[in-house]
Amino acid sequence: NTDSEEESMSEGEMERLKEEVEEKKKVIAIMRNKPWRMKRRLVHLKECQEFVDKFEGALGKGKGRKFYAYKVMMTKVLMGLPYGSIPRKTVPRAEQPTAQDYSVLMDFNVEDTVYRYTIRAQFITCDHFFLSQGYCKYSVLFYGYYNNQRTIGLLKFRLPLSYLMVGVGTFGYSLMVVIRTMAKNADVGGGDGDDGEFTFAWKMFTSWDYLIGNAETADNKYASITTSFKESIVDEQENQKDENIHLRRFLRVLANFMIICCLGGSGYLIFFVVKRSQEFANRDDLSWYEKNELELIMSLLGLVCPPLFETIAELEEYHPRIALKWQLGRIFALFLGNLYTFLFALFDEVNNKLEEEVSIRNASIWAQKEYYANFTLYNNDTDTTPPPMDPSDVIRGPCWETAVGIEFVKLTVSDIQVTYLTILIGDFARAVIVRFLNYCWCWDLEATYPSYGEFDISGNVLGLVFNQGMIWMGAFYAPGLVGINVLRLLSSMYYQCWAVMATNVPHERVFKASKSNNFYMGLLLLILFLSLLPVVYTIMTLPPSFDCGPFSGKAKMFDVIMETIDLDLPAFLGTLMGYAANPGLIIPAVLLMVLAIYYLNSVSEAYQHANAELKKKMQMARDEEKNRRNNTESTDQVMKDLEDLLPNRSLLPPAPPPETGGKSTKVRPGTAGKDVNLQKDVSLSSPNPNARGAVTRPPGPRGPGPLPGNGQQGPGGGPGRGRGRGQPPPRR
């Protein structure tokens, strides 16, 4: 019976058996990586599986079995299909380079929205009501809707506190996600350094997509591969050409000057339009254009300026990848300039509203008192408390936060409209015209102008990044904006997917702005910081409106936190936080962090130096190996010089035994004749049977080292031979 069998097994045997089981399991796991024939794989698999099944139960005595079952269950439960394993899990709209950005955005948006809506939908009270001026303004979309009641409902949900925490926590979470992704990318991608290293080899071996099954796609792919090779060839040939560097510099300065003028012009235009919109705010008879003028102008600028930049950039004649980076940088500057001008103008408006508020507050208190007075007058009954004034009659303050939220929502909506229209007209209508008019047009519309639109990867990614920046900024004042954006992203994904397949052709130039996605993630990070600033500034400095929003009535928005600490948390925590908030503690903490950053920075620089040194060494080793194989002399000038200085072989007396053990790479050239060690032979040049045959004695015994001819060499000769490693073969 099994119990006695198990007891009779000694400890040593159990250990050995355990080891074997582990080994078999490892073989099963590694089997995927081995290039075996299926037959061999199946044989091994069956063997290992049987062994494992037979002995694993015996070892564990039930506990092991349970643990094993638990492990199996956990891996089955927790392991879903990895990202990118099936088509529906990879983003079709933007190609592989941008897939990561998109998933960051989608994850963040969906999670956040779901969270907000479940909490908010359950606990919102309806103290504010709908005026005829537009229901949306007073809906859950905007800041003004939320009541400032401290706790809500049965569970005493603290709405104001949660509003603030979610608003700030959103930024914190996004920051973490972006930085984590960047760190992961830096790990994998290895930075932008090595683009030029294997250009032709990669083009040859990795450009074909083995998943292509469609004849038209295959033709496209052949064409793009051919174009890409031709481009590299032209590139290679151009590197030998000599250019007039002064002319080039002048042209570049000129181009930059023109672009700065454009940027300045667009900034001024936005400022002007914002001022105009402030005047419009006082009038009532506005056409649709005048109401949405600001947002339209901003979207149009974003549409018109990039192609303008591209045409100007043709003066500069940069390498395509560098030109792309400049272009992206300029578009980024354009967007930032526009956004910040818009924000400053908005701040002006907010200040106006704050002033207005003071007078309205007085007016509303007055109206309330009047209402009570009238009520007692009409009812002649001073004991009952009068019912509260009908909410729609209460005089409303100019809720500045909602106004800001409205502006952001309008901006997003107009952005959506412009994007969709552009695709419809710029891509779809163009494709239809080219396809059908081609039959009766004088020149070939498809091959030359206008032809089909190209799918602009970098432009679209930038669009996503900017969109996200706007959402980050507006989300605090218009929580519903996040929901709107999610809907927009979902619908535009399908829409653009269709548009790309139906109307676009692949880009002629196939290159990316950066090898890893870190360039775009860096942009995203920058935008995150820049959108964080205005929101945090307003939370800290501006007073909330007196009658709308979850912070109404308080002096500053973050007073909510103080209140919570005072009322909800135990007393000692309050005193503790009081001590922690002392500048005497905070300043040293900040200093410490600055020092840590400085230290880590210098450590990383040191590592980079070490890496560069190692790379150089490898390159030198490789070159020497090549030269040795080809029986030519070393091309390294330093080595050549040293060799020239060495004594003539045939004149040397027999060498004394070596004094320095191990491999010495430093030899004093010129100390010929006396006690010179023939160490030089080993360390500097590689043994070359043809050139030096005159030495009669092999160098003396050295320390133990790998002998040549040891079986450590893989296919292709192995790296161990040659310079200074191990002993040279004995000379004859």
Place this chain on the structure above:
Amino acid sequence: MFPDLLLSVCPRLHGRFHELAPHLVPLDYTNQPDIRLPLALIVSMPELKENPFRNRIVEVFSEDGQGNLSFNDFVDMFSALCETAPRELKTIYAFKIYDFNVDNFLCKEDLEKTLNRLTKGELTPEEVNLVCSKAMEEADLDGDSKLSFSDFENMISKAPDFLR
């Protein structure tokens, strides 16, 4: 051996194998017959039809090197071409595929053949020569003017796009 095991694990794949030659491929493997399909049939599959290296792919996975695949080899081929196959495995098979003269090295003629297949003969002979010599120069580490597997692997491991 064990085709019945394979059959039970991937019935759809066997379905595809069967429909290539319904009269040849049995539906049940209890007698363990040894059926091999010729190259011409395999390369007519839609997944491989457009691939410039289809002949080489099939030859690499066949046991006799002529392109005749048994069901085991068929499954082998698709598992290596699959998206979730590990990178090292793909590297090994890619090397074999590009090695046209099957000497375990990628010599200049292999590179030229690869290039011509990729560009469908659109490049001039001088351009072909230039590209092949540059590629050889870039990847050849030990200076023997052919690429051994370690050269190839070293070069591919740094490539950002090599997944398919």
